[in-house]
Amino acid sequence: MWSGLLPVGRHPDTGGYRRYAWTGADADCRAWFRDQAESRGLGYEVDRNGNQWAWLGDPAAGDAVVTGSHLDSVPDGGAFDGPLGVVSAFAALDELRARGAEPAGPLAVVNFGDEEGARFGLACVGSRLASGHLTAERARELRDADGITLPQAMERAGLDPDSLGPDPERLASIGAFVELHVEQGRALADDPRRGGAPVGVASAIWPHGRWRFDFRGEANHAGTTRIGDRRDPMLAYAAAVLASRETAARAGALATFGKVSVEPGGVNAIASLVRGWLDSRAADEETLAEVVAAVERAATDRGTSEGVSVQVTRESFTPVVEFEHGLRDRIAALAGGDAGPVPVLPTGAGHDAGVLSGSVPTAMLFVRNPTGISHSPAESAAEDDCLAGVIALADVLEGLACP
Ligand SMILES: [Zn+2]
Numbered sequence: 513m514w515s516g517l518l519p520v521g522r523h524p525d526t527g528g529y530r531r532y533a534w535t536g537a538d539a540d541c542r543a544w545f546r547d548q549a550e551s552r553g554l555g556y557e558v559d560r561n562g563n564q565w566a567w568l569g570d571p572a573a574g575d576a577v578v579t580g581s582h583l584d585s586v587p588d589g590g591a592f593d594g595p596l597g598v599v600s601a602f603a604a605l606d607e608l609r610a611r612g613a614e615p616a617g618p619l620a621v622v623n624f625g626d627e628e629g630a631r632f633g634l635a636c637v638g639s640r641l642a643s644g645h646l647t648a649e650r651a652r653e654l655r656d657a658d659g660i661t662l663p664q665a666m667e668r669a670g671l672d673p674d675s676l677g678p679d680p681e682r683l684a685s686i687g688a689f690v691e692l693h694v695e696q697g698r699a700l701a702d703d704p705r706r707g708g709a710p711v712g713v714a715s716a717i718w719p720h721g722r723w724r725f726d727f728r729g730e731a732n733h734a735g736t737t738r739i740g741d742r743r744d745p746m747l748a749y750a751a752a753v754l755a756s757r758e759t760a761a762r763a764g765a766l767a768t769f770g771k772v773s774v775e776p777g778g779v780n781a782i783a784s785l786v787r788g789w790l791d792s793r794a795a796d797e798e799t800l801a802e803v804v805a806a807v808e809r810a811a812t813d814r815g816t817s818e819g820v821s822v823q824v825t826r827e828s829f830t831p832v833v834e835f836e837h838g839l840r841d842r843i844a845a846l847a848g849g850d851a852g853p854v855p856v857l858p859t860g861a862g863h864d865a866g867v868l869s870g871s872v873p874t875a876m877l878f879v880r881n882p883t884g885i886s887h888s889p890a891e892s893a894a895e896d897d898c899l900a901g902v903i904a905l906a907d908v909l910e911g912l913a914c915p
Pocket residue numbers: 582593594627693863
């Protein structure tokens with residue numbers, strides 16, 4: 513399975529993945545998913561929001577145990593973020609069948625569409641739509657960098673965008689959703705017990721969001737405009753970037769300007785508009801709000817002294833997700849087997865599991881990432897750890913579905 517997916521959407525120069533939602537690379541990943549489902553004799557379907565499902569047993573029976581993740585990527589992402597959860601889900605089903613396990617209810621593997629938000633700027637579109645966190649009206653207004661709307665992109669990919677919207681009946685038929693994911697940090701690699709642990713369970717997802725900062729000044733000639741006559745938005749942007757690092761470090765939070773666009777974008781021109789996107793995350797919502805407010809203050813202060821206006825727009829926000837403690841502890845015990853419960857750790861990364869946790873009992877398994885690097889071609893996981901993840905996931909599915 514892994515080798516079948518590995519070349520899809522990989523850029524020959526960077527080695528990173530560019531599997532953006534509803535593009536050709538995404539279609540290839542989705543065809544792979546369908547193949548995996550059909551070659552196992554699983555019931556294949558695409559829901560009203562473009563998420564793919566592979567069913568073992570009758571979905572209508574209810575109380576389904578569902579596992580899976582996503583197959584799309586960030587720009588030049590790694591091979592594991594998303595696909596490891598989908599590949600492991602199919603492998604865990606194979607393992608259950610090999611064990612002769614007899615599930616009492618339906619099991620399913622899911623591939624949520626457009627998880628990373630790389631193309632339309634909003635993450636977890638498939639699960640947000642299903643759970644009602646994103647309205648169909650707002651989804652229809654999402655546009656990519658070329659001005660193509662989400663419905664247009666979905667239509668070109670052969671889907672019917674008219675059906676977009678909440679899917680409460682489907683979610684009500686799920687008894688538990690477990691997402692396996694490569695860890696996006698070093699908590700498992702650095703776990704003091706046993707010299708590191710191959711698998712862990714999520715306790716919580718930090719609240720996080722994206723804010724767009726628009727700095728507006730005046731375009732002018734870089735060679736003839738005296739310093740005192742400039743209204744250069746780049747300076748206010750730079751102040752915001754520096755403030756984001758300082759305040760986040762002080763607060764034990766995270767803040768990143770990882771995307772910026774500049775108009776007119778000439779080497780010999782002072783910019784008229786700098787648009788920077790802030791991604792910020794913290795252990796609690798109060799700290800997160802303080803960090804963002806401090807960055808905004810620094811931006812506005814510098815903007816005022818430079819004659820530059822600053823406008824901040826919150827583009828997305830996900831509140832803190834505390835995974836349900838009962839399921840979390842049960843899964844930690846099931847995944848650990850005789851060795852005792854696996855480590856339980858929080859994460860700063862958003863996931864479909866976090867979005868769904870308000871509607872469905874949800875838990876997450878993490879597989880050790882030796883360097884902690886993610887959203888990069890350097891992302892990695894050892895084969896033994898991936899296999900340990902599959903066995904842990906199979907143990908969890910068996911424990912949940914085979915009473
Ligand atoms: Zn992911």
